[in-house]
Amino acid sequence: MSFRSIIQDMKGEIGNISRKGFDVKFGYGMRSRSHSHRDAQDISVVLDGLKQSCWANMPPELLRDVLLRIETSEDAWPARKYVVACASVCRSWREIVKEIVKSPEVSGKLTFPISLKQPGPRGSLLQCYIKRNRTKQTYCLFLGLNQASTEDGKFLLAARKCRRPTHTDYIISLNSDDVSRGSSTYIGKLRSNFLGTKFTVYDAHPPVGAAKVTKSRSTRLVNLKQVSPRVPAGNYPIAHISYDLNVLGSRGPRIMQCTMDAIPASAVEPGGAAPTQTQFLHTRIDSSPSIPFFRSKSTRIENSLSVPLSNQKEGILVLRNKSPRWHEQLQCWCLNFNGRVTVASVKNFQLVASPKNGVSAQAQENVILQFGKVGKDVFTMDYQYPISAFEAFAICLSSFDTKIACE
Incomplete structure (x- = not known):
């Protein structure tokens, strides 16, 4: 039937x-x-x-x-x-x-939407690709083994670039037709600084094991229930990305580092575990009515949330880009992408566990995320445990952003 x-x-x-x-x-x-x-x-x-x-x-x-x-x-x-x-x-x-x-x-x-917030498979890369629309300033993530196929594959996530006077936001949504913070399908964002060298990944829902919003003086009692000021959606930092400055203008690959605030460094070792969400979480802060409060207090709350947890707690996962080797015959920097990347680009990278984590040498050689160009506006994105598709997509979006002090 x-x-x-x-x-x-x-x-x-x-x-x-x-x-x-x-x-x-x-x-x-x-x-x-x-x-x-x-x-x-x-x-x-x-x-x-x-x-x-x-x-x-x-x-x-x-x-x-x-x-x-x-x-x-x-x-x-x-x-x-x-x-x-x-x-x-x-x-x-x-x-x-x-x-x-x-x-x-x-x-x-990947079956249900919550799968996009859960860590990828162990021991193998989950193959996806990103399509860029230069006119609309949008980026769509698809699940597909063959990026050259005529079919678009399974749509996963969409992002839209929003330029601000002092920074750039990449709004991430489950719906490619409604990529806005006011949408019910909004799940997070990526924010850059003015120079495009530092980025913060925000989750629209409180992630498992991440920092919670602390109480402040503006917390009040309404109808004998505690109600906190409404924190803007997507104000839960889960990762911080930084690119080394290139003030001398020397030619070479980018140097990047990702601090995963909610993932322990032990997750990359055999038997290690990373927090796994089973459903989209909502806190009382998300559902409570908003209470007006001064902008200065709001700024202090947001600034306190954007501080990397590496300064507060040791043992979190830090990723770095794998150093490429110089190819004398091709006269370029090369990395082994196992055929998944076909076009040379400064955006291409592979992320591995940093030695700062104190992990084994074998874990440091294991590629957790790789991103590279295969066409004019087509890029492959392959990721595995312990990061999720949402985190991998946000990290790759940082590579698209203009970096005044890096190139």
Whole structure:
């Protein structure tokens, strides 16, 4: 049976139940209080029936076996969309699908939107590519093994460049048609300084294990509940990126460093673990009504959040770009991208664990993120554990930005 017929059957059943509910509620004239009470009970039964269709009442053992077979048979998009369709049938299906579908760390697959915030697979790079639109100043991330294919692959994330007088923002969204901070699909941003040498990655939701907003004097009691000032969305720093200055103008590759505030350095070692989100988190600060407060206090809160946790806590992961070698015959700096990069560009890089982490020599040689040019406006982006697709995309966006003091 196809998914279309399943949905049609469910709609027909819900329609029958709805008509029965209409007859129960409005099929009689004036009634006594006892009859009204009985009608209310009948209506509650009808509402329960609306929540539980025949598909929701399938035996859990049979349902689990069916969904497990579907999940294991769908390896790539667009076929994998049927796994998501199963999770949309009803609540019981959704809960079982969430149990069956493993995180990208284990399965190496991106299924639900939360997968973009979870660390990538261990031991292998998850291959993606970025398409740039110079006219609209937008960047789209796709999941695909072959960036030269005619199909765009599976869309993952979109970003839009916003120039400011003193900095540049890259707004990141789950929807390519609505890339704005006011959108419900907004998940974070990348902000640069004036010179384009330092960047901060902000998450729209409080990440697991990251710094929480501290209490301030402007915290008040409203209706006996504590309500804090509303912090702007995307004000949770999770990574800091810096590029070394090139004031002498010497020719050579860029030197960059990434401090991952929410990931421990031990995550790159065998058996190490990085924080993994299971759902998009919302705090009381996000849901509480905004309380006006002075700009100076707001600035102090934002500045306190933008301070790297490396100054506060030791043992967090620091990534550096892998040093390229000079090729005498080609007369250029070269890195081994295993065929994933075909065009020489100053934007190309590979990130590995920094020796500052105190990790083993083997872990320092393991490429965690690589980014490179394959066409005029097409770039590959391959990443793996312990960073997520969202973090990898934000780091790659920093390479697109103009760097006054680096080139």
